[in-house]
Amino acid sequence: MSGKPHTLVFSDLDGTLLDHQSYEWYAAAPAIDALKSINAGLILASSKTAPEVATVRAELKIEHWPAIVENGAGVLASHSDDCKEVSQYRSLLSSLQKISPSLRRHFTGFDDMPVKKVADITDLSVKNAALAKQRAFSEPGIWTGNNAEKEIFLKLLREEGIHAQQGGRFLTLSYGANKADQLLMLAKQFEPCRTIALGDAPNDIAMLEAADIGVIVANPDAPPLPMLDGEAEGRIIRTKDAGPNGWNATILDLIANPPFNENTIH
Numbered sequence: 394m395s396g397k398p399h400t401l402v403f404s405d406l407d408g409t410l411l412d413h414q415s416y417e418w419y420a421a422a423p424a425i426d427a428l429k430s431i432n433a434g435l436i437l438a439s440s441k442t443a444p445e446v447a448t449v450r451a452e453l454k455i456e457h458w459p460a461i462v463e464n465g466a467g468v469l470a471s472h473s474d475d476c477k478e479v480s481q482y483r484s485l486l487s488s489l490q491k492i493s494p495s496l497r498r499h500f501t502g503f504d505d506m507p508v509k510k511v512a513d514i515t516d517l518s519v520k521n522a523a524l525a526k527q528r529a530f531s532e533p534g535i536w537t538g539n540n541a542e543k544e545i546f547l548k549l550l551r552e553e554g555i556h557a558q559q560g561g562r563f564l565t566l567s568y569g570a571n572k573a574d575q576l577l578m579l580a581k582q583f584e585p586c587r588t589i590a591l592g593d594a595p596n597d598i599a600m601l602e603a604a605d606i607g608v609i610v611a612n613p614d615a616p617p618l619p620m621l622d623g624e625a626e627g628r629i630i631r632t633k634d635a636g637p638n639g640w641n642a643t644i645l646d647l648i649a650n651p652p653f654n655e656n657t658i659h
């Protein structure tokens with residue numbers, strides 16, 4: 394990509410740009426084309442791994458942009474199918490190996506599981522589960538011990554600089570960066586006049602708040618996000634329609650309005 398983009402759009406995938414059920418993005422094609430026509434950047438920001446995101450990024454023909462992967466724990470470079478540099482992941486796994494077996498046995502990470510097991514617990518196909526196992530920055534897993542044991546486990550990991558985030562199903566270990574950190578880092582690198590972020594879930598909130606404009610994409614299959622600070626001032630808005638339909642309508646609407654105007658002062 395040459396020159397500075399006027400606008401950088403950061404988008405979550407599942408339930409945001411991809412339909413919650415079908416995983417398709419076609420409903421957003423008009424807005425994606427419109428973004429390309431005004432030379433705006435589109436940066437995917439997902440909990441998926443680099444090879445998983447690379448597949449979607451190639452379909453969208455936006456390989457010339459980097460992508461935020463593993464929930465913000467890392468970035469997939471432009472024109473790359475996976476992260477060649479996996480030293481963070483190796484270091485995370487070696488920290489796990491230092492923990493005494495009596496505690497370690499309560500955490501079953503993706504690296505500990507065969508592909509079939511990952512497919513079973515994630516509802517991914519075996520092929521996609523294999524991609525989900527190709528990690529570079531973070532390790533999701535299942536905790537089976539009690540809370541007291543978990544506290545000790547997490548304290549030992551913290552001493553190694555490793556943070557843990559408990560999601561609905563997985564306890565995910567990483568060195569702490571989130572989608573918002575990567576948005577700010579990439580905005581510093583590309584120096585757009587304006588950033589827009591779209592997401593549907595709690596793990597998108599920091600990114601929605603870090604962008605100039607945040608768009609909460611409706612997801613009828615999940616509890617609605619709480620009212621965010623920026624909503625009262627109109628800096629954060631909500632789509633009417635779910636998933637890629639809402640994404641499409643809102644981006645087209647924003648393109649037609651001043652935030653995309655070349656004369657907008659940041």
Ligand SMILES: [Mg+2]
Pocket residue numbers: 405406407408409592593594
């Ligand atoms: Mg989502």
